Amino acid sequence: MSDDTKPDTSPIQSRIEDGVETFEATIQGERIQWDDGLTYSRHLQTDRLLNSQAPVSDKPDEMLFIIMHQTMELWIKLMLHEVRVAIDALRVDDLDRAGKTLDRIATIMRHMIHSWEVLATLTPHDFLTFRGYLRKASGFQSQQYRELEFLLGLKRADLILVHNGNDAAIAALTDTLGAPSLYDEVLRVLSRKGAAIPEEKLTRDWSQPYQPCDAVERAWHDIYAAPDQNWALYALGEKVTALEYYFQEWRFKHMKTVARVIGHKHGTGGSSGVSYLVKALDLQFFPELWSMRTRMSAPKEGGDYSGGDRL
Numbered sequence: 001m002s003d004d005t006k007p008d009t010s011p012i013q014s015r016i017e018d019g020v021e022t023f024e025a026t027i028q029g030e031r032i033q034w035d036d037g038l039t040y041s042r043h044l045q046t047d048r049l050l051n052s053q054a055p056v057s058d059k060p061d062e063m064l065f066i067i068m069h070q071t072m073e074l075w076i077k078l079m080l081h082e083v084r085v086a087i088d089a090l091r092v093d094d095l096d097r098a099g100k101t102l103d104r105i106a107t108i109m110r111h112m113i114h115s116w117e118v119l120a121t122l123t124p125h126d127f128l129t130f131r132g133y134l135r136k137a138s139g140f141q142s143q144q145y146r147e148l149e150f151l152l153g154l155k156r157a158d159l160i161l162v163h164n165g166n167d168a169a170i171a172a173l174t175d176t177l178g179a180p181s182l183y184d185e186v187l188r189v190l191s192r193k194g195a196a197i198p199e200e201k202l203t204r205d206w207s208q209p210y211q212p213c214d215a216v217e218r219a220w221h222d223i224y225a226a227p228d229q230n231w232a233l234y235a236l237g238e239k240v241t242a243l244e245y246y247f248q249e250w251r252f253k254h255m256k257t258v259a260r261v262i263g264h265k266h267g268t269g270g271s272s273g274v275s276y277l278v279k280a281l282d283l284q285f286f287p288e289l290w291s292m293r294t295r296m297s298a299p300k301e302g303g304d305y306s307g308g309d310r311l
């Protein structure tokens, strides 16, 4: 019998669909299909992704350390993307779209906070088996983390110094430093919607640290004192506040995990370690959204506010 007369006994059938070779087979009772146009691994670059873990030691616990950092870097990448989407929406006063995006960022943050639990299974002994191999490598040098801080509103130019020699990193960080942050854009929305935001907050040298001021605190206070009349801005204020709330919780869990693993030793990046991380708990992206809360007082009957700082 010649080859062309042999019955096709292959479990995989193939055909051309939209000019692309398409395959089908019955697997576990399901009619499974795939094609050459795009595969899972090509779309998600799984070969590159799963070959990007390069331990510098032969110690088994280093893999956890690497994958924890890499997954966090991926989530930070998504947050940077989403914050930029939110900023674009704010620029055209699309507060619904911005709000939806801010909610997604907050959910990513909550997920990241929970994930510290996995790293907390790394005991001091586990870490010390490979700590020496890490030399001076540290999260302090995370380009994306700094970019996220800049993008949210914390502008500290000297942190770019550790990227000396990496021109691409310096260019990206300098760009983000010099552009309006999420908070700057939120204040511009407030101003366009009629809040009394001082001109120097709307057009300034964005690369400079934001200086909190009484007028912005008052503007937020007025919005929060009359939520029914200012619902869109009130909701925006709460969504932005949530981001800072969760960011600080991330910082706190990092600090606590570090204390659990290395105690009060210095970090691989040279800082004082836990003491340095504790100081970071006082950093703020949206200062007046926090200070305004102290200024608030209980509404009088009928929803009127008396002002002052009575409870």
Ligand code: HEM
Pocket: 068, 069, 072, 073, 119, 122, 127, 138, 139, 140, 141, 142, 145, 254, 257, 258, 261, 262, 266, 267, 268, 269, 270, 271, 272, 273, 274, 276, 277, 280
């Ligand atoms: C056992 C695990 C970890 C230890 C012992 C550790 C330790 C430290 C220490 C001591 C610092 C201060 C800078 C220094 O002197 O090195 C630091 C900073 C930092 N770490 Fe970690 N870390 C760990 C895990 C992680 C993970 C999983 C991430 C996720 C990306 C991360 C991200 C960062 C970032 C972004 C900073 C800079 C924080 C800032 O400047 O405010 N760390 N870490």
